[in-house]
Amino acid sequence: MNFEVEYTSAQGSFRRDVQAFLAEHVPGDLEFPVDTIDLSEDQFKKRRAIGRALGERGWLYPTMPKEYGGAALSVDEAIVLSEELSAIGLSNPPYYDAGGRHAAPSILVWGNDEQKQRFLPMICRGEIRSWQLLTEPGAGSDLAAVKTTAIQDGDHYVVNGQKVFVGSNHGADYSWTIAVTNPDAERHHNLSWFMIPMDLPGIEVVPMNLLTAGGGEGGGGCGVKNTVFFDDVRVPADHLVGGENNGWQVASTHLEVEHGGTGRVSGGSLVERFIDHCKHHPRGGQPLSKDPDVRESLVDIFIESEITRLFGLRNYWLAHADQPRSYEGSQFSLRRKLSGLEIAEKMLDIIGPAALTHDPEWSALAGSLEYYQRDAITALHPGATTDIQRVIISRRIGIGRPEREKAGALR
Numbered sequence: 122m123n124f125e126v127e128y129t130s131a132q133g134s135f136r137r138d139v140q141a142f143l144a145e146h147v148p149g150d151l152e153f154p155v156d157t158i159d160l161s162e163d164q165f166k167k168r169r170a171i172g173r174a175l176g177e178r179g180w181l182y183p184t185m186p187k188e189y190g191g192a193a194l195s196v197d198e199a200i201v202l203s204e205e206l207s208a209i210g211l212s213n214p215p216y217y218d219a220g221g222r223h224a225a226p227s228i229l230v231w232g233n234d235e236q237k238q239r240f241l242p243m244i245c246r247g248e249i250r251s252w253q254l255l256t257e258p259g260a261g262s263d264l265a266a267v268k269t270t271a272i273q274d275g276d277h278y279v280v281n282g283q284k285v286f287v288g289s290n291h292g293a294d295y296s297w298t299i300a301v302t303n304p305d306a307e308r309h310h311n312l313s314w315f316m317i318p319m320d321l322p323g324i325e326v327v328p329m330n331l332l333t334a335g336g337g338e339g340g341g342g343c344g345v346k347n348t349v350f351f352d353d354v355r356v357p358a359d360h361l362v363g364g365e366n367n368g369w370q371v372a373s374t375h376l377e378v379e380h381g382g383t384g385r386v387s388g389g390s391l392v393e394r395f396i397d398h399c400k401h402h403p404r405g406g407q408p409l410s411k412d413p414d415v416r417e418s419l420v421d422i423f424i425e426s427e428i429t430r431l432f433g434l435r436n437y438w439l440a441h442a443d444q445p446r447s448y449e450g451s452q453f454s455l456r457r458k459l460s461g462l463e464i465a466e467k468m469l470d471i472i473g474p475a476a477l478t479h480d481p482e483w484s485a486l487a488g489s490l491e492y493y494q495r496d497a498i499t500a501l502h503p504g505a506t507t508d509i510q511r512v513i514i515s516r517r518i519g520i521g522r523p524e525r526e527k528a529g530a531l532r
């Protein structure tokens with residue numbers, strides 16, 4: 122019996138199209154810093170240009186409907202596109218666009234026709250990139266506790282408040298932001314979402330100094346996280362998306378995506394490079410991988426990362442093939458976070474202190490291991506902590522609530 126995944130000839134032909142496209146549009150001098158905090162403005166612009174070229178074909182958000190700037194690719198084609206980008210070290214989008222990744226599916230489900238026509242094409246064509254602004258000093262896991270207000274004043278909403286741990290380096294065109302639109306209403310019935318142009322007067326962005334800003338690989342990392350202050354920011358009323366005080370419903374789609382419900386197609390990971398490193402890097406006159414203890418740990422690392430990869434792939438397929446979903450998003454996210462920590466610990470055991478430095482003389486894999494050590498810790502928090510993922514799983518399998526909670530709508 123042959124269990125090998127076999128690609129169809131149509132996928133093979135699409136793969137050749139993608140390879141030809143990437144050969145034409147990915148410049149030879151593209152840099153891949155270990156931490157996107159080191160991505161220069163020039164390199165960022167090159168990635169935006171790749172994003173726009175992908176967007177022209179509908180390949181930036183490839184499964185989105187064509188009328189909104191996607192290519193309506195089937196899941197078979199979309200997987201090939203992701204694999205080919207991944208194989209050359211890029212994510213899709215090839216830069217951080219959390220607003221696009223979360224706002225676009227949320228607008229698709231909850232926006233009215235005019236909002237879909239206005240916002241989705243500019244996201245899908247890569248004309249804008251956006252941040253997602255949810256967390257506040259008193260509202261992280263408990264998102265419904267946000268205090269930032271957006272109070273209507275004629276044909277504008279006036280926004281006041283503060284968001285933390287948000288955004289990235291190199292600025293943003295829009296922020297996808299949740300705020301209180303009715304301070305007198307009950308919890309969960311008082312919130313709305315806005316696409317806020319980031320060049321409006323009264324917005325201040327102050328970088329934070331964190332262990333990492335998350336997700337260095339593939340260039341999709343944030344570089345930095347920021348505090349964003351809103352001081353009497355006047356946002357045009359037609360930038361409220363999904364209905365006034367309907368924000369908790371819109372959040373169900375946003376959070377489904379953010380919590381792992383749309384999965385991930387990954388390849389060319391640090392784990393593969395690490396295993397290869399151990400096969401060639403000598404210690405005591407022989408490659409590290411000749412040591413029986415190291416071999417055992419390498420097998421564990423491989424299995425950990427492979428299970429996580431397969432969960433991501435399964436979720437990608439479930440979401441893009443419109444299959445029923447329940448706890449799978451949080452299951453993938455929880456696994457990714459916990460296995461990341463376990464892999465980091467095993468790598469440290471194998472390599473020793475060289476895994477803790479990016480000094481070119483001592484570091485392993487050009488500092489990638491040092492970054493991974495830090496990132497495995499910070500990765501426990503964004504997109505819901507491990508505790509919150511457990512809470513969601515319990516609600517979805519029917520032990521946290523009298524009725525099984527449903528997964529957020531994606532279409």
Ligand SMILES: Cc1cc2nc3c(=O)[nH]c(=O)nc-3n(C[C@H](O)[C@H](O)[C@H](O)COP(=O)(O)OP(=O)(O)OC[C@H]3O[C@@H](n4cnc5c(N)ncnc54)[C@H](O)[C@@H]3O)c2cc1C
Pocket residue numbers: 219253254255256258259260261262263285286287288333334335346499500502503504505506507508509512
């Ligand atoms: C690198 C990084 C990137 C981020 N990016 C963004 C971003 O782009 N946009 C954005 O809006 N936010 C972002 N965040 C913020 C992130 O979403 C929050 O850190 C996260 O939701 C947790 O909120 P908190 O930090 O306020 O912790 P808290 O909510 O105060 O939680 C503190 C601790 O209590 C536990 N806890 C809380 N409630 C429960 C419960 N009900 N049951 C069991 N345990 C519980 C938590 O698991 C945690 O261990 C980012 C954070 C980091 C670190």
